[in-house]
Amino acid sequence: MSLSYEQTGVDYGVLDAFKRHCQSAARQTLGTLAAHGLSEPAGVRGESAYLLETEQEYLAHVEEGLGTKNLVADAMLKLTGRSYYRAIGIDTVATIVNDLVTCGALPISVAMHAAVGDVGWFSHAQRSQDLAAGFAQACIDAGAVWGGGETPALQGIVQPEAIVLAGSAIGRIRPKSHRITGNVRSGDAIVFLASSGVQTNGLTLCRAVADRLPQGYLTPLDDGRSYGQTLLDPSAIYVRFVAECQRQNLPLGYVSHVTGHGWRKLMRLDEPLVYRIVEVPPPPPIFRFLMQHGPLDHREAYATFNMGVGFAAYVAPENARRCMQIAQQCGHRAWLAGSVIKEGSRKAVEILPLGLTYEADTLQVR
Secondary structure: OOOOOHHHOOOHHHHHHHHHHHHHHHHHHHHHOHHHOOEOOOOOOOOOOEEEEOOOOEEEEEEEEOOOHHHHHHHHHHHHOOOOHHHHHHHHHHHHHHHHHHHOOEEEEEEEEEEEOOHHHHHOHHHHHHHHHHHHHHHHHOOOEEEEEEOOEOEOOEOOOOEEEEEEEEEEEOOHHHOOOOOOOOOOEEEEEEOOOOOOOOHHHHHHHHHHOOOHHHOEOOOOOEHHHHHOOOOOOOHHHHHHHHHOOOOOOEEEEOEOEHHHHHHOOOOOOEEEEOOOOOOOHHHHHHHHHOOOOHHHHHHHOOOOEEEEEEEOHHHHHHHHHHHHHOOOOEEEEEEEEOOOOOOEEEEHHHOEEEEHHHOOOO
């Protein structure tokens, strides 16, 4: 029987409806900004990062959570005695700063939120030290300071053996012309930057697949590594790519951090456009494994996972080659995946080689 993300208890229809309610309520607070000499740029609600405008620059703020990837690390610690929490620290920062840079803001400060059900969680020295080391290294890679955090003990809310990892970041756009505004036109190129694996989305479904395997997380993949070990590959950080595009004066019309909602995230921009993908490399081994053992059909897989794509950049066609070169200089495999098409009021993602189409009603985050 084919598995779906919704069957594991993650229903984006319910989650996104709450997000839209929050956006509506949040608009009622806009009047408070004037007293601070700030304003909210039009169209920022529903984007990955929130912006405030000053006379000289934009300030950006993001709050993001890791999800359940650390539960895989906990399981592997019990099975192998090895701590994977350095990677978990990197993942936590990556999911925050990769959202922040989608507006063109470069991170300045990152804070950690680490909630436990029992303070004894921190008594495992290697795990705690690895988490801190990974978080610090990822901040350095993102060009940001680790500014602080919070470590609440939430007995009765968080399970005693678990930790809930999240955090926030502030950044800025200076000069203001570096802001990524969503200036996308028909004919623009779509450049994909590779992911490092599952990264931080779809882990609840990955854990459900582990439950179906006789060897669970220790099931070997074709390369000899275990399923659990492969899931825990740390996320790529795309901050340097955006910063380098700015430094080299390469205009980014829009960028998308491909996380929850899978490739549907390609149409996060509010405007009605069709994102036509014509170049789809074979997915990395971890995704082929998930599709086989879920099992998952193509439609569910590409609607849930990044399938090897961590970041997408929309640029003028004459800039596509240079965009890919910059990505490669920053250590990311990149390729020309498709183009943006204007078809009246239609909004959709079309993955032509797979015969898949996701219409606008499959992504409702605004």
